[in-house]
Amino acid sequence: MTAWTGGAPAVHIGNVGDFNAQFADGSPAVRRAGGHYACLAAFYSPDPRILVLPRQVDDFWVRELSRVLEWQDIAVYGAVAGEDGGVVEGLRSRPALLERIRRSGLPVITWGRTPESEGLLAPPEPTAGSGSDVGPDGLGQALRVTRRYESKAAAHRLFRTLAPAHPGIVVPAQERLTSRRETARALAARAAAGATVVVKAEYGVGGYGTTVVTPGQIAEAGGARALAKRLARGAVLIEEYVHGSGPLRNLTFDAVVDDKGAVHPVGVGVMDIDGTSYQxxxxxxxTVPDAPAGVAERFAAAVGGALAAEGYRGWYDVDFVMDRAGRLAPVEINLRLTGPAVAFMIQARLARLQGGLPLVRTLDRLPLGARLPAAALADHLGEASLRCRSLGVTLLTTVVTAAFEPDPYVGVALAARTSGALDAAEAVVRSANEALGRMFLETGVSASGPSSGASPRRTRRPRRRRS
Known part of the structure; x- marks a missing residue:
């Protein structure tokens, strides 16, 4: 992890919404949609010193993380979002906070590069090879590469170029279609051949914009034309479906390209995918046997070398699916921090504190059985943490701001020395969350919160830090 921050504490800025918006319509709704996931900014490195988030967070969360992970003197700034829903716009309106970040002398880490973040947060004199050199288009070289290969079509072309030198890698066929009529024709042809396909938006994160389409689904929809009308307008990618199953079905490999262009492998992980959505x-x-882990590492390192040669610097990962023969099919590149990066940061911090490399499992969206205000959420998570600790498992809350949404959830990370302990702790947390709903049903109170005729109890909000 030294290649990431040089082992130094860092400033973490949760700009998930800003990053996603550059690949969508850029609307405030898109930026705000990343607000809950931006909680993961607490884990952008093993040792945060300043944390900037778009949503307000309650003190108990960072206090508990600091206790377990032994963070020192972390300053948390919540509700830093502008009218456009973005963190960078919010920082512009807080010049004192922005100046504090600039004067800290610490590395500044964002979820991903954006023109706004590079313009606002980049050092006045970028170091050679940092990827911050600005071209005629106003973008740094690393950001240009980010935008190029966040395209699943461009990533696919790179995969096909590199694959012949890598035994154990197979690249599924892909076709780019520019209209719904073309898409309907292609779907009809695949269905007639009995083939399942994957329909992808060219840009999308966490599995969004990706749909697996079977011949049966086309028939149920009333034909290929009817199904195509349900897809987003514009260009889509139709990709050969890679058949396979089992515990190693969805793998990922994370790595870092340093300022000099050297690739530093971080590690391999097994992703939890629900349909096409990352969980x-x-x-x-x-976690992953040596053979497939080695195939993933060698290919991901080659991808990193190609990205570095074009000017990319920073964190990235390559996601794979495993076919029935045990071969790995690369499906996308993420040129930013990633969900798995959070697990690796937590692992690195706990290894520094406790010795050895623990197993870490992240569960980004665990449903809660009821909507909980901050005090009740703190009690609930505290009880779950105690039960996990009795199993020899450390529980850390990673997403804390969604507990009062209409469909409430939390994100957690579990760390243990054995996979059996992780499984047991996950079952404990899921059961505790589900029990919340049963508790409200048994008492006759709505789990979704106060009824329209009731007045919610006022709770004292924690005082916000001001820049």
Whole structure:
């Protein structure tokens, strides 16, 4: 992890919404949608010193993380979001906070590069090879590469170029279609051949914009034309579906390209994918057997070398699916921090404190059985943490701001020495969350919060830090 921050504390800025917006319509709704996931900014490095988030967070969360992970003197600034929903716009309106960040002398880490973050947060004199050199288009070289290969079509072309030199790698066929009529024709042809396909938006994160389409689904929809109308307008990618199953179905490999262009492998993980949506990951010793782990590492390192040669600097990962023969099919590159990166940061911090490499499992969206205000959420998570500790497992809350949404959830990370302990702790947390709903049903109170005729109890809000 030394290649990431040089082992130094860092400033973490949760600009998930800003990053996603550059690949969508850029609307405030897109930026705000990343607000809950921006909680993961607490884990952008093993040792945060300043944390900037778009949503307000309650003190108990960072206090508990600091206790377990032995963070020192972390300053947390919540509700730093502008009218456009973005963190960078919010920082512009807080010049004192922005000046504090600039004067800290610490590395500044964001979820991903954006034109706004580079313009606002980049050092006045970028170091050679940092990827911050600005070209005629106003973008730094690393950001240009980011935008190029966040395209699943461009990533696919790179995969096809590199794959012949890598036994154990197979690249599924892909076709780019520019209209719904073309898409309908292609889907009809695949269905007639009995083939399942994957339909992808060219840009998308966490599995969003990706749909697996079977011949049966096309028939149920009333034909290929009817199904194509349900897809987003514009260009889509139709990709050959890679058949396979089993515990190693979805793998990922994370790495870092340093300022000099050297690739530093971080590790391999097993992702939890629900349909096409990313839910979490498990990393650590023995999680992935040596053979597929080696194939993933060698290919991901080659991808990193190609990205570095074009000017990319920073964190990235390559996601794979495993076919029935045990071969790995690369499906996308993420040129930013990632969900699995959080697991690796937690692993690195705990290894520094406790010795050895623990297993870490992240569960980014665990449903809660009821909406909980801050005090009740703190009690609930505290009880779950005690129960996990009795199993020899450390529980850390990673997403804390969604507990009062209409469909409430939390994100957690679990760390242990054995996979059995992780499984047991996950079952404990899921059961405790589900029990919340049963508790409200048994008492006759709505789990979704106060009824329209009731007045919610006022709770004292924690005082916000001001820049």
């Amino acid at each position: 979490g990951v498990t990393v650590g010793p023995g």
